[in-house]
Each structure stands twice: as structure tokens, then as C-alpha cells.
Amino acid sequence: MKERQDQVIYLDNNATTQVAPEVLDAMMPYLTDLYGNPSSMHTFGGQVGGALNKARSQVAGFIGCDSEEIIFTSCGTESDSTAILSALRAAPERRHIVTTRVEHPAVKNLCENIGSMTGTKYRVTMLKVDEDGMVDMNDYLEALTEDTAVVSIMWANNETGVILPIEEMARLAKERGIAFHTDAVQAAGKIPIDLASLDVDYLSMSGHKLHAPKGIGILYVRRGTPFAPFLAGGHQEHGRRAGTENVASIVGLGRACQLAQEKMVEENSRVKALRDKLEAGLLSSVPRALLNGHRLERLPNTTNISFEYVEGEAILLHMNRHRICASSGSACTSGSLEPSHVLRAMGVPFTAAHGSIRFSLSVYNTEEEIDFVLEKMPQIIAQLRQMSPFWPGD
Amino acid sequence: MWDYTDTVTEHFENPRNVGEIENADGVGDVGSLACGDALKLMLKIENDRIVDAKFKTFGCASAIASSSALTEMIKGMTITDAEKITNEDIADFLGGLPKEKMHCSVMGREALEAALADYRGVALPKAEGEVVCECFGVTDLEVVRAINDSHLRSVEEITNFTKAGGGCGKCEGRLQELLNKTVSDGLRVVPLKKSSQRMTTLQKIKKIEDVLEREIRPGLRMDGGDIELIDVEGDFVTVSLRGQCTSCFKSQTTIKDFVEKKLREQVLDSLVVEEDK
Numbered sequence: 001m002k003e004r005q006d007q008v009i010y011l012d013n014n015a016t017t018q019v020a021p022e023v024l025d026a027m028m029p030y031l032t033d034l035y036g037n038p039s040s041m042h043t044f045g046g047q048v049g050g051a052l053n054k055a056r057s058q059v060a061g062f063i064g065c066d067s068e069e070i071i072f073t074s075c076g077t078e079s080d081s082t083a084i085l086s087a088l089r090a091a092p093e094r095r096h097i098v099t100t101r102v103e104h105p106a107v108k109n110l111c112e113n114i115g116s117m118t119g120t121k122y123r124v125t126m127l128k129v130d131e132d133g134m135v136d137m138n139d140y141l142e143a144l145t146e147d148t149a150v151v152s153i154m155w156a157n158n159e160t161g162v163i164l165p166i167e168e169m170a171r172l173a174k175e176r177g178i179a180f181h182t183d184a185v186q187a188a189g190k191i192p193i194d195l196a197s198l199d200v201d202y203l204s205m206s207g208h209k210l211h212a213p214k215g216i217g218i219l220y221v222r223r224g225t226p227f228a229p230f231l232a233g234g235h236q237e238h239g240r241r242a243g244t245e246n247v248a249s250i251v252g253l254g255r256a257c258q259l260a261q262e263k264m265v266e267e268n269s270r271v272k273a274l275r276d277k278l279e280a281g282l283l284s285s286v287p288r289a290l291l292n293g294h295r296l297e298r299l300p301n302t303t304n305i306s307f308e309y310v311e312g313e314a315i316l317l318h319m320n321r322h323r324i325c326a327s328s329g330s331a332c333t334s335g336s337l338e339p340s341h342v343l344r345a346m347g348v349p350f351t352a353a354h355g356s357i358r359f360s361l362s363v364y365n366t367e368e369e370i371d372f373v374l375e376k377m378p379q380i381i382a383q384l385r386q387m388s389p390f391w392p393g394d
Numbered sequence: 395m396w397d398y399t400d401t402v403t404e405h406f407e408n409p410r411n412v413g414e415i416e417n418a419d420g421v422g423d424v425g426s427l428a429c430g431d432a433l434k435l436m437l438k439i440e441n442d443r444i445v446d447a448k449f450k451t452f453g454c455a456s457a458i459a460s461s462s463a464l465t466e467m468i469k470g471m472t473i474t475d476a477e478k479i480t481n482e483d484i485a486d487f488l489g490g491l492p493k494e495k496m497h498c499s500v501m502g503r504e505a506l507e508a509a510l511a512d513y514r515g516v517a518l519p520k521a522e523g524e525v526v527c528e529c530f531g532v533t534d535l536e537v538v539r540a541i542n543d544s545h546l547r548s549v550e551e552i553t554n555f556t557k558a559g560g561g562c563g564k565c566e567g568r569l570q571e572l573l574n575k576t577v578s579d580g581l582r583v584v585p586l587k588k589s590s591q592r593m594t595t596l597q598k599i600k601k602i603e604d605v606l607e608r609e610i611r612p613g614l615r616m617d618g619g620d621i622e623l624i625d626v627e628g629d630f631v632t633v634s635l636r637g638q639c640t641s642c643f644k645s646q647t648t649i650k651d652f653v654e655k656k657l658r659e660q661v662l663d664s665l666v667v668e669e670d671k
Contacts, residue, residue, distance in 0.1 A: 116629050116664040311430065313396075313454035317406065330454070331430040337530070337553070337560030339430070350428040387412045387458070389434040389450040390427055 009369045012325045014158050014360035020211035026255040030248035048247055055254025062257035064194035071219045071241045072250050076185040076206035077106040079219035082230040083202035087150035087179040090226030094149035100127045101345035107152050132294040133162035133346050150179045155187035159342040160293030161302025174199035189260035190299045201225045212256035216249035263363050271361050272300035274370050279303040281374040286381050301361040306352035309391045310384040318380040329356040399489035405459035410466050413448045422508030429530055431457045435505040444468050456495040463487045464502040480543055496555045526568050529561025541576045599626050601661045609656050624670045634670045
């Protein structure tokens with residue numbers, strides 16, 4: 001099994017990441033001998049509480065906040081819902097939400113269904129993006145009103161890696177007394193986050209995007225920000241998130257944050273160089289290949305490329321034969337009949353959106369792997385184009 | 395990941411009969427880039443028998459496999475036999491397709507029909523229909539045919555087979571009508587999931603008025619009250635209580651536990667009823 005795993009060329013790290021060996025090592029005692037409940041009165045359970053404290057301070061150190069500002073949740077989606085609904089409850093007289101058209105479904109679907117979720121009518125402004133995936137700051141400023149209860153804007157886009165100017169956006173919201181939430185699930189571990197120097201009130205993170213296991217998330221809530229719990233129940237997390245702590249995963253996430261901090265430079269140098277090599281190689285060796293998203297304002301690990309006149313699922317399944325893992329924004333892969341809402345919001349034509357492939361790297365990728373992908377991709381695309389009725393020829 | 399059969403995977407990885415036929419006797423061109431899949435089928439026909447078939451496909455694995463399967467099936471067939479091929483036959487040849495991918499087999503059948511019509515120099519029946527789904531350009535005749543051929547019993551199934559309703563979803567009401575009309579009486583029609591969420595405001599108002607009149611007013615009138623529908627905006631229904639109800643301390647309970655509950659049961663489960671003050 002180990003051998004087979006090693007053969008996979010995993011370029012789908014924005015979907016999920018492998019658990020780092022160091023993270024698993026840190027977790028193991030809490031999945032075996034140290035199974036106590038931190039809320040228990042006996043030492044056997046209580047000793048686990050110390051591990052939670054350590055993990056909390058590791059996370060806090062990683063994003064530049066205080067330990068007490070961290071709430072452990074089950075996933076990024078839970079953090080997003082908790083933050084937005086909490087902000088709305090804190091400002092019941094305000095009935096307006098500002099977000100973007102390129103948010104992750106965790107925020108997009110919540111905002112689109114906020115009326116039936118809360119039983120209260122809200123006006124939702126979904127800011128448009130340009131062809132690079134960037135939001136116009138004038139549009140943003142115009143959207144902020146006295147009635148705005150919360151702004152929720154992702155730090156980095158999961159499909160394109162485009163980074164939005166969260167520092168500036170949070171500052172402008174703060175000046176107007178509006179709560180600001182950011183989904184930093186993709187940004188965390190790839191670009192530095194220092195909440196001490198930011199005006200962000202709520203920030204969501206997810207463990208499994210930075211080499212911790214699935215099923216663990218973080219919500220940062222700035223001290224003094226009004227907060228309403230999402231779940232009713234026990235007193236865990238100082239009454240802010242009920243439910244027995246996912247101890248092993250919390251410990252793993254703490255370790256993963258520490259590792260991410262140590263590898264931030266590598267992520268932004270070696271991984272970025274591999275990404276750039278992959279991107280430049282594909283754009284030059286495959287005709288009619290287009291880059292989706294801003295060239296510079298982008299995560300160091302992500303590239304999203306459209307191969308015109310071929311369809312994404314077919315590309316992915318051919319890549320799969322070579323054990324290369326990636327994602328697509330095509331309709332067929334989403335299970336719906338329309339291509340990615342992110343690419344459509346950016347005005348990527350259908351001809352290109354259906355053939356979009358997202359490659360997302362991690363520190364575990366090697367140059368040999370990138371060379372192998374660069375060798376295989378042109379053949380795969382050419383083969384599919386040979387059978388495409390629309391391909392005009394090279 | 396889709397659960398494709400080995401046959402689908404094999405035909406996707408090694409498609410048969412890819413290419414074009416020069417001076418083809420019949421050409422069928424269906425689908426489009428915007429739709430996400432398209433198939434160009436070319437036939438060589440001698441003495442009413444298909445002696446060669448080639449294709450070019452833009453689309454996912456099941457679209458490519460369906461095209462490949464189709465050409466294998468029809469090569470050597472008389473046109474009379476080929477005309478009898480249904481999308482189900484194509485799917486069966488492949489050992490089945492995931493239900494969300496059945497439209498790929500329909501595309502195969504449509505291309506075959508188009509190529510044979512082209513051979514005969516006749517217009518396709520498709521052109522005669524009225525477009526129901528504008529996103530994917532599907533006509534009522536195509537929908538009715540899919541309902542009959544594949545025994546479809548829900549709007550979701552119609553979308554899986556024809557793509558109709560898979561874009562903006564505005565036509566789901568019309569698809570339900572076509573389904574009701576096509577499926578003979580006595581058969582149970584599986585109600586459309588979330589159908590009502592696609593209702594137009596006008597449809598919603600009409601349904602809400604019906605329920606108010608039938609189920610709610612009689613009860614309120616017994617207590618000397620009444621209710622009036624003020625506005626419907628999305629899922630939000632604004633009503634005004636009249637008569638005795640206005641001074642009733644239980645009016646909020648009436649609205650939430652009685653009016654809203656009834657409307658959610660009978661019109662749309664996401665409705666939120668508010669009182670106009």
C-alpha cells in the first residue's frame with residue numbers, strides 16, 4: 001500500500017493534503033493511550049487538557065493572535081457558518097451582507113439561503129470580479145452601507161489561488177463599524193497571516209488543507225467581538241463551541257501549524273518555483289492553453305489552466321491513468337451541468353471553462369514529478385483534441 | 395469520482411472509430427461547446443446498410459465511450475435496424491451509465507437520428523418542437539420522447555437524460571407539466587424535489603391564496619378574524635391579520651404555528667411568513 005501511495009503524483013492539495021508524518025506522530029498518543037476526556041475531573045482525563053492548550057498556542061502563534069481567540073471546530077464550513085451567523089445576530093438591526101461571487105460554497109450557499117436559514121430577510125451584495133478574479137475596490141466601498149451587518153470575503157480563492165486584498169478590505173470595513181469575516185482556508189500555510197496587524201474580526205481555517213487530518217477546523221474571533229455559539233450543548237471551548245474536543249486532531253493541527261510556519265519559506269520559494277515551472281511549461285508546450293486568474297496576486301502553489309476545445313473530466317481521467325491527481329472546473333466533474341461558478345464569474349468563456357484544470361502543489365512535490373507531468377500533459381491534450389469536433393488544428 | 399463500468403472505461407481509453415469519413419453519406423452534428431458535450435457522427439451507407447461509421451466527440455468519459463459504443467453497434471447494420479436503436483441500448487452496451495450521465499447516451503441516439511435524417515435529406519423532428527429549456531436548447535418533443543423511451547418519472551430524471559432544467563432551472567415547472575401530461579393517469583409521478591423553489595412569484599401567490607382560502611380563513615373566521623396576503627418576495631410572505639386577530643395576543647403564534655406551518659406544508663417548505671405591521 002505504501003508503495004502505491006508513493007507512485008501517486010498528487011497535485012490536488014487545494015482539495016486536501018496528506019497528513020504530515022510529524023503530525024501523525026504527534027496525534028498517535030491521543031488515539032491510543034491518552035484517550036481521556038479533557039473535561040474529566042481525574043488526572044487521566046485532565047492531562048489531555050494540557051495538550052489542547054499547547055495546540056491552541058501553536059495555532060495562535062501561527063496566525064498572530066492570542067490563544068483565547070481560537071475556537072476549535074469540525075471544519076472550515078462550520079467556522080464560516082458560525083462566524084457569519086454570529087455577526088448577523090450581533091447586529092440584528094442591520095439587514096445587509098457583502099460577499100463575492102467567487103466564494104467557496106460554504107459561504108456562497110449560506111449567503112444565498114440566509115433568509116430561510118435565519119427567518120430574517122437580508123439583502124446580499126455579491127461583488128463581481130474582473131477577468132483576473134479581482135474585486136474592484138470602488139465596488140467594494142460602494143457596497144458598504146450603514147445597514148451592512150457583515151462582510152465575508154475569502155482570503156485566497158480555492159480554484160484559481162487568486163489572493164484578495166483582505167488587509168485593505170478589513171480596514172475599510174472596520175472604519176465603518178462593520179464586522180469582517182474572511183475564509184482563510186486556502187491562504188493559511190501558503191502565505192503569512194498576522195492577525196495582530198489586521199482588522200479582521202473572524203477568520204476560518206481548516207486542518208486538512210495544511211497537512212492535518214480532515215474533521216478539524218479553527219475559527220478565530222477577535223477579543224471583544226460579539227459571539228453567538230452555533231451549537232447548543234456543553235461548556236467546551238469556554239462555552240463557544242459545544243461538543244467533546246476532537247483531541248487527537250486538535251493536537252495534530254497544532255503541530256501542522258508549527259510545521260507550516262517552518263515551511264512557509266520553502267512554500268514560497270521551492271514550491272512556487274515548481275508551480276511556475278509547471279505553468280510556464282504547460283502554457284508553452286500546449287497550444288491554446290490559457291491561465292485563469294491574476295498572474296501575480298496568487299497563492300504560490302496553485303495554477304489553473306484552461307485547455308480549449310477539450311473537456312475537463314476526460315483530461316482528468318487520462319491523467320489518472322498516469323496516477324496524476326488534479327481537479328477541474330468542468331461541468332461534468334461537478335455533478336452539475338454548468339462549469340465552475342468561479343470561472344464563470346471571471347468571464348472565462350464556456351469553451352475554456354469546460355477544459356480547465358487546477359494543479360495545486362505542496363511541499364511534498366518534487367521536480368521529477370513536475371517533469372513527468374510536463375511530459376504527459378501535451379500528449380493527453382493532443383489525443384483528446386484529435387477527437388474533438390471543434391479543434392481547428394494546430 | 396464517477397462509478398463507470400469497465401466497458402465505459404475501456405471505450406473511453408481506447409475509443410473505436412475516431413475520425414472523419416470523406417464524402418460521408420450522412421452526418422449528424424449534435425450538442426455544443428457551451429453545453430459541455432458535442433458529437434459529430436459520420437456514416438458511409440451502401441444499399442441501405444451502414445458500412446462505416448466514424449465520430450468526433452467533445453465531452454467527458456461517458457460521452458466519448460457512448461460515441462465509441464454507438465459506432466461499434468451500428469457498423470454493418472441496415473438503416474431500418476439502426477433506426478430502432480435507443481439511448482438505453484447504447485447504455486446497455488456499455489454495461490450501464492451513472493444516472494447523471496444518461497444524457498450522453500441520448501446524445502448518441504440523437505446524433506444517429508440526425509445522421510440518418512441527413513442521409514435521407516429530411517428535417518429532424520427536433521426542429522419542430524418548441525424550446526422548453528433555453529440553457530441547453532431542449533424542445534418539448536425531445537423531453538416527451540425521453541419520458542416515453544426511458545420511462546422517466548421525475549424532473550430530476552428528465553434533467554439526467556436530456557439536460558433540460560440543468561442550467562438556470564426556470565423551466566422546471568414546465569417540465570413537470572410535460573411529465574404530468576405525458577405520463578398516463580394512474581401512474582404515480584414522483585414529485586419534483588424542491589420543485590416549488592423554482593416557482594414563479596405568480597405561481598406562489600396563487601398557491602398561497604388557495605391555501606389561505608381553503609385551510610386558514612375558515613378557522614380564523616370562526617374566531618371573528620381574517621387574514622390578507624400583502625406581498626410575496628422570494629421566500630418571504632407578508633400577511634396582515636384582520637378583525638379580532640389584530641388585537642389577539644396570540645397573533646404571532648397564529649402566524650408562525652398555523653399560517654406558516656400550513657403554507658410550508660402545502661406550498662413550499664422554505665417560506666417565511668411575516669406580519670405586516
